[in-house]
Amino acid sequence: MTMFYKWGAGRHPDHPTVTHAHDEYLVTESGAELIDAAAGAAVVNFGHSLEGVDEVMARQADRVGYVSTSYFTTPAVESLADTLASMAPGSLNNAFLSNSGSEAVETAIKLARDYHVARGDHARETVIGRWQSYHGATLGALSASGNTGRRTTYKPLLRNWPKIPPAYPYRWPHEGTPTEQAVAAAAELERLIRQEGPETVAAFIAEPVSGSSIPAAHPHPAYYEEVRRICDEYGVLFIADEVMVGFGRTGRLFACDHFDVVPDLMALGKGIAAGYAPISATMVRDRVVEALEDADQPFYHGHTFSGNPVSSAVADHVLELYTPALLEGVRERGDRLAAGLESLAESPIVGEVRQIGLQIGIELVADRETKAPFDPDAEVRTRVFDRTFENGVYVYPGGGSVDGHRGDHLMLAPPLNSSDAALDRIAGATVEAVDHVADRYI
Structure with missing residues (x-):
């Protein structure tokens, strides 16, 4: 939970003060070293001591630290945009730079609306999302999200956009082969589009691989093949939220690469600068930009620090x-970490261990046979988190994956260049913590 900083009030009592960090380690003011098994929040993809970043920052700040992108551009921004276009799949050749994942998603939502207005489809304003998804803290991104815990307080302020069930094979009710289940799950999107009226739907947004809400959950490729077909058939734009799972986290450059599907808009963040500068990007297909240009439709959108030259230079350095x-190393490290967790398959409180690249989701259940979740009041994920912390490892706990309220899980997402020794310690600490909680409290 994020804290407020108040003058003269001291620090949050439950938050250790990190005075410095290196490689996979966070060092507190007491001198304790913690392995960062979550890369912060799946951000610090290259650890805490990446060489050359300080020099890049200083060099760019010495040249130009800020201009208004409403009227100027800089070589740093142009270079980063070219780099991103060269990395993104298909014709996602256009970059709009902002500062956070939430802003990247907001940008995608507004671009989808502008695209349809430019084409004369003024009724298209609905953005379909999925339950148990999270796309950002701002009101537009939160409206598209299906994370109940994050939405509840602000529900009166949100757009009442519809949702389909998540891409969650562990809890899918669909019968048949993985392909048949995937196709049946994707059909929920087509049904909802028809129910809403295709002429009113602007976009569908999804994390190709689920992030912190249902970590590492991902469907058979047939799911996104169907999503792409459905979006094309009904004129709906597909927005891929790769803020957490992009840039190598899943073992491919982008998570959508696993499914051979190119979205119309792609939100990027976190790993784009690996935590060394605040920056994000929305990648846009040529046809979307061309529609705006053909209609002379201006995109009235931007932020004070969009395209900041220093952040752009840092991101360009990291992307290399x-x-x-x-x-390839990410895939190998992910397999090593997963191998260290194999004994969890026998744990009475683990329903599933999901792995893709260096993202692992551990789902905690009260009953393995029925997949029944724990009562949230049992605070099972918190107990496991606390124990791993005692063991010198910081992991990423979460809940609400089943129905927005119930469902406990942990996410492991260490730096992509983590050492074998660190990965083994993460696995050992996690297994011990789960076993400890199962023996002591369950």
């Missing part, structure tokens, strides 16, 4: 590191 060799 996402090489094929790194991605």
Whole structure:
């Protein structure tokens, strides 16, 4: 939980003060070293001591630290946009830079609306999302999200956009092969589009691989093949939220690469600068930009620090590191970490361990046979988190994956270049914590 900082009031009593960090480690003011098994919030993809970033920052700040992108551009921004276009799949050749994942999603939503207005489809304003998804903290992104816990307080302020069930094979009710289940699940989107009226639907937004709400959940590729077909048939734009799972986290450069599907808009963040500068991007297909240009439809959108030259230069430096060799290493490290967790398959409180690249989701259940979740009041995920913390490892806990209220899980998402020793310690600490909670409290 994020804290407020108040002058003269001291620190949050439950939040250790991190005075410095290196590689996979966070060092507190007491001198304790914690392995960062969540890469912050799946952000610090190259750890806490990436070489050369300080020099890039200083060099760019010495040249130009800020201009208004409403009237100017800079070489740093142009270079980053070119780099992103060269990395993104298909014709996602156009970049709009902002500062956070929430802003990248907001940008995508507004672009989808502008695209349809430019084409004369003024009734298209609905954005279909999925339950148990999370796309950001701002009101538009939160309206598209299906994370009940984050939405409840602000529900009166949100758009009442419809949702389909999540891509959650562990809890799918569909029968048949994985392909048949995937096709049946994707059919929920087509039914909802028809129910809403295709002429009113602007976009469908989804995380190709689920992030913190249902970590590492991902369907058979047939699911997104169907999503792409459905969106094309009904003139709906497909927005892929890759803020958490993009840039190598899943073992491919982008999560949608696993499914051979190109979205119309793609929201990027977190790993784009690996935590060293606040920056995000919305990648846009050529046809969307061309529709705006053909209609002379201006995109009235932007933020004060959009395209900040220093952040752009840092991101450009970081993006050079996402090489094929790194991605191969991510897959190998992910397999090593998963192997260290194999004994969890026998735990009475673990329903499923999901792994894709260096993202692992551990679903905690009260009954393995029925998949029944724990009562949230049991605070099972918190107990496991606390124990791993005692073991010197910081993991990412979460809840609400089943119905927005029930459902406990942990996410492991360490830096992509983590050492074997760190991965083994993460696995050992996690297994011990789960076993400890199962023996002591369940």
